[in-house]
Amino acid sequence: xxxxxxxxxxxxxxxxxxxxxxxxxxxxxxxxxxxxxxxxxxxxxxxxxxxxxxxxxxxxxxxxxxxxxx
Numbered sequence: 001x002x003x004x005x006x007x008x009x010x011x012x013x014x015x016x017x018x019x020x021x022x023x024x025x026x027x028x029x030x031x032x033x034x035x036x037x038x039x040x041x042x043x044x045x046x047x048x049x050x051x052x053x054x055x056x057x058x059x060x061x062x063x064x065x066x067x068x069x070x
Contacts, residue, residue, distance in 0.1 A: 023048050027062070031055040 025042045053062040
């Protein structure tokens with residue numbers, strides 16, 4: 001019985017010390033002339049998001065291409 005209580009306390013300490021996963025915003029920049037692609041990853045709070053943008057980077061022409069069926 002004592003072993004079970006020590007084991008349960010150890011498991012509680014392990015899961016209590018775990019940190020939440022970080023979400024990221026992934027921006028794929030595409031040059032329309034050469035079709036060259038560059039990927040930029042930005043750590044931000046909130047859900048993971050994927051955007052497809054034309055170079056030079058502008059926020060007005062970006063499309064959200066985040067997969068919906070996770």
